[in-house]
Amino acid sequence: MKPVSRKPMTIWERMYLPAILKGMFITFGHIFKKKATINYPEQTRPFSPVFRGLQILNRDEEGRENCTACGLCAVACPAEAITMEAAERKPGEEHLYREEKYAAKYEINMLRCIFCGLCEEACPKDAVYLSETFAPANYQRKGFIYGKPDLLIPHPKEDPEAFAKARGNRAQQPQGHGNEH
């Protein structure tokens, strides 16, 4: 431990002016330093590849919904943020849903969600995954309950650009999920 110096100050020190000048040069040096802040909405920092943002409901290449409403994500969810209602696919809806059963209602309460990513891990159909979107804003609490229209990824045929953008470089064909055809 360094003891506190109780020496009386010399005349030079008591003039304070040299010390003040020294301090002023230190602050002046900070003018040329690189700022840590970025201009946030215009500029963003790159995310790490495992970043977990808002959920997205996936479609396959032909635009059919992957989800079969098995409920594994809802079971896995520690915050109990996910609710869903299953329905049976009618004949003629094959272009909409990939399998015979689908989620008629699928809701995630984003105020409850803790973005742990367990739903993504539980999903056997690669239907739900976490995107890089992370700052939802709304005027009402009910606006944070995301339904299917909010969650579904854009249609790959009708809007391929938005689809590619939403997928980003994540959610590539996952390995070892057991859902390879």
Add this chain to the structure above:
Amino acid sequence: MPITHTLLAIDWAVFTEKLILIVSVVSASLVVAMYSTYAERKVAAIIQDRRGPNRAGPFGILQPLADGMKLFFKEEIIPNFSSKFLFILGPCLAMLTAIMVGAVIPWGNKIHIFNRDISLQIADINIGILYVFGVVSLGVYGIMIGGWASNNKFSLMGAMRAASQIISYELAMGISIIALLMVTGTLSLKEMVDQQTDHWWNIMKQPLGFLIFLICAFAETNRTPFDLAEAENELVGGYHVEYSSMKLGFYLFAEYINMFLSSAVMVSLYFGGYDIPFVNDISSINTLGVNWLAVLQGACFFAKIACFIFLFMWVRWTIPRFRYDQLMNLGWKILLPLALFNMLVTGALILLKQNHWHF
């Protein structure tokens, strides 16, 4: 009635020229003060490795307008227990005295339009610097009346602190100026600037006097390290606790106008005023013409002022605030004797020079 007619005859040309000059000087001080608030926030941000206001307009250039608008739209509270007339008079006085200093500052030499030589000084009174001191002393009333009229213990104490600080530092400031007056032999700011255009700047002749003046100017304008009048983080808010809306805005704004005009006074007294450094102003009249020279001189003057304003801000974001007893010690026990010593030495040297350096 011919006699009254001649008596009442006003030289309308002079009247208009002065009116235009007054309007432009007042609006220039207001605009400079406005953008000083922006500059202050930017300088603070940059020194602290931040970015500062950058949302209102490009580079946040409209921020002062937004701040002013905000202050105007705030609810105006005049406390029930206050003395209403004085409560309103306080910020008015602070603003008035701040702006009035601009009247005697020579903003440039002269311009020549419509076959008339127009001096770029509102009033070249031969006691210019005394006028500055008189008006600056009046500034205490703005603070004192504001604190008193609020009828609140805290604002009264804040006002007392501010008033005693300003009065203490005025003394050393005045004496440091006396030494300068002995050197220049004139009280007129215009003549002082003219002397400096021909010879050395006064800073060369009075370095110690300038240092004392500078420190006192910091204290007079209530800037850090002497901003005990406001002391945002340890006092409730000093003399303007009870003020809100644009009245508070006027008090804060007056500080920036004071800063601008005290920079202008310091530049005129010690740094050659509108003199362009390293250029012979008199010979460049022939090459440039009077008007262009006046423009250059004005620009030069404002550049010097900008440097001083930056110095004010730079110091503010470097040095912490003095304790009250330290402030009083510095004012009475150090600056005042130092100023007296400076005056004495200056006087002795002038006497010696008059005797051709014989004792």
